[in-house]
Amino acid sequence: MTGTYLLDYGAGNVRSLVNAVKKLGHDITFVKDPSDILKADKLIFPGVGAFGSAMTSLHTKGYAEPLKAYLAQNKPFMGICVGMQTLFEGSDETPDVPGLGVIPGRVQLFDSTDKAVPHMGWNTARSIQGLERAQDCGLEDQRSYYFVHSFAVPFVATSNTAKEWVLTTTQYGDQVFVSSVRRGNIFCTQFHPEKSGFAGVNVLRAFLDGTASRGAEADLALINNQQLVPGALSALAPIYVPEPTLDQFTKRIVACLDVRANDQGDLVVTKGDQYDVREASTEAGKGDVRNLGKPVELARRYFEEGADEITFLNITSFRNCPLLDMPMLEVLRRTSETVFVPLTIGGGIKDVVDPDGKFHPALEVAGEYFRNGADKVSIGSDAVYAAEKYYALGGRGDGTSAIETIAHAYGSQAVVISVDPKRVYVHSPADAPTHHVIQPATPGPNGEKYCWYQCTVSGGREGRDLDVRQLVIACQALGAGEILLNSMDQDGMKQGYDLALIQDVRDAIRIPVIASSGAGSAGHFVEVFEKTGVEAALAAGIFHRREVPLEDVKDACREAGIRIRAVDAALA
Numbered sequence: 001m002t003g004t005y006l007l008d009y010g011a012g013n014v015r016s017l018v019n020a021v022k023k024l025g026h027d028i029t030f031v032k033d034p035s036d037i038l039k040a041d042k043l044i045f046p047g048v049g050a051f052g053s054a055m056t057s058l059h060t061k062g063y064a065e066p067l068k069a070y071l072a073q074n075k076p077f078m079g080i081c082v083g084m085q086t087l088f089e090g091s092d093e094t095p096d097v098p099g100l101g102v103i104p105g106r107v108q109l110f111d112s113t114d115k116a117v118p119h120m121g122w123n124t125a126r127s128i129q130g131l132e133r134a135q136d137c138g139l140e141d142q143r144s145y146y147f148v149h150s151f152a153v154p155f156v157a158t159s160n161t162a163k164e165w166v167l168t169t170t171q172y173g174d175q176v177f178v179s180s181v182r183r184g185n186i187f188c189t190q191f192h193p194e195k196s197g198f199a200g201v202n203v204l205r206a207f208l209d210g211t212a213s214r215g216a217e218a219d220l221a222l223i224n225n226q227q228l229v230p231g232a233l234s235a236l237a238p239i240y241v242p243e244p245t246l247d248q249f250t251k252r253i254v255a256c257l258d259v260r261a262n263d264q265g266d267l268v269v270t271k272g273d274q275y276d277v278r279e280a281s282t283e284a285g286k287g288d289v290r291n292l293g294k295p296v297e298l299a300r301r302y303f304e305e306g307a308d309e310i311t312f313l314n315i316t317s318f319r320n321c322p323l324l325d326m327p328m329l330e331v332l333r334r335t336s337e338t339v340f341v342p343l344t345i346g347g348g349i350k351d352v353v354d355p356d357g358k359f360h361p362a363l364e365v366a367g368e369y370f371r372n373g374a375d376k377v378s379i380g381s382d383a384v385y386a387a388e389k390y391y392a393l394g395g396r397g398d399g400t401s402a403i404e405t406i407a408h409a410y411g412s413q414a415v416v417i418s419v420d421p422k423r424v425y426v427h428s429p430a431d432a433p434t435h436h437v438i439q440p441a442t443p444g445p446n447g448e449k450y451c452w453y454q455c456t457v458s459g460g461r462e463g464r465d466l467d468v469r470q471l472v473i474a475c476q477a478l479g480a481g482e483i484l485l486n487s488m489d490q491d492g493m494k495q496g497y498d499l500a501l502i503q504d505v506r507d508a509i510r511i512p513v514i515a516s517s518g519a520g521s522a523g524h525f526v527e528v529f530e531k532t533g534v535e536a537a538l539a540a541g542i543f544h545r546r547e548v549p550l551e552d553v554k555d556a557c558r559e560a561g562i563r564i565r566a567v568d569a570a571l572a
Contacts, residue, residue: 346378494520
């Protein structure tokens with residue numbers, strides 16, 4: 001059967017891509033056999049995780065040779081993220097594993113000395129093949145797209161890759177890399193169009209509708225000519241002089257939805273004050289679970305208002321629920337039908353046992369969430385236990401923790417560590433000799449000038465003999481790609497983020513950090529970005545209640561000179 005096919009080798013979330021294709025009115029068929037590849041009229045190859053795993057899967061499944069044959073025929077092809085990287089000669093991520101070799105060049109690791117790695121967030125794409133060719137592919141000048149990767153192909157202006165293949169470049173820190181390629185009918189992006197809002201969906205539309213297609217003969221004639229005017233970089237646009245490259249990486253505004261079952265068994269979005277999610281009650285017993293809306297509807301609202309990411313934190317254990325019947329799976333499935341920004345799911349990412357005794361390792365649990373629409377999983381208590389084991393083993397992992405197994409299979413960018421610390425005040429650093437002690441902004445209840453931040457488990461109910469700095473350093477070493485940094489002391493207080501805590505964590509690690517807990521005004525977002533340099537800031541209750549509209553936060557950041565993603569226009 002001909003038509004549009006999707007080449008899925010089993011790595012990560014492809015549901016959002018399928019949903020975006022369907023939203024545009026197109027059907028898509030999954031490749032199930034190597035022979036399906038050459039049947040395709042159009043082929044989309046998305047990828048996440050490790051380069052070596054992707055290439056191994058292509059060869060193991062018998063896809064590599066049919067894919068190279070398909071590309072040699074100049075049939076319409078779209079590669080996404082690792083799907084683009086596999087077309088190059090190889091990657092330093094797995095040096096001994098060759099790529100498909102269609103495009104000259106190697107994939108290299110970002111330098112983390114001046115920036116967080118992975119490159120996780122929104123950035124622009126500068127065309128070097130001319131604005132018209134970029135627009136044919138649905139790309140808009142100065143529009144931001146969502147990237148999540150630690151490895152990239154460096155842009156070398158004098159290389160044949162630049163002259164014959166590169167469509168756009170992107171700058172992150174002081175490094176410029178290839179963010180898309182186009183030659184003939186082959187079009188690939190390093191960013192994820194299915195996670196880049198409506199701007200990204202328009203890129204998919206251009207490929208599916210055929211505006212990104214171009215005959216190989218016309219491009220080959222341009223390449224053979226090689227007569228570039230001074231300042232031009234691409235043989236495919238020999239008279240186009242591109243704008244100077246700039247780092248346009250934006251800060252992210254994350255909307256968080258704490259989801260749990262209320263006393264009637266319905267899933268609701270709630271929000272606690274210092275982790276208490278029940279309303280106050282003057283009668284005997286507990287008040288009702290605070291109900292701030294339905295998760296799918298709120299997620300769609302935040303997407304339309306311009307949220308850069310959405311995080312679901314499942315704070316109900318569902319202990320008696322089989323894995324495949326988990327209510328949060330349905331929440332993800334439905335959300336991914338209309339929300340085209342990254343989705344993170346937290347809560348319950350650990351080894352679980354069904355009521356019938358069937359065991360599911362954390363890797364399998366995470367895989368189920370990825371298949372149902374999640375892009376990242378957030379690990380809480382199990383990360384603390386893994387860090388304790390890491391130090392007990394002398395500063396190394398043993399490959400069995402949820403962090404290690406999930407990062408190995410899906411990439412470090414898929415693993416977020418949710419940290420729930422609380423202050424332990426001391427009069428002197430000597431009072432806590434085994435912990436990292438700092439000076440908080442305000443003294444303790446008895447005039448203490450110092451504190452250390454104790455990690456907690458079980459939703460903050462149990463403290464451990466591990467401080468937050470020890471935790472994040474261990475989790476980075478084990479393979480985590482991002483830290484979601486909460487504060488039990490600031491949660492729900494609306495007095496601003498815990499800047500001392502955030503700065504201390506930001507200084508300790510090189511992976512991205514999301515600031516959480518305490519926002520009560522748009523100015524608090526500006527403050528945390530300006531004073532700590534974190535990559536993202538998260539809020540929940542103030543968005544749910546519309547006390548601080550998400551749009552006001554973005555406006556305040558822009559007015560302060562902070563780069564922030566613009567809200568997309570709805571699809572035409």
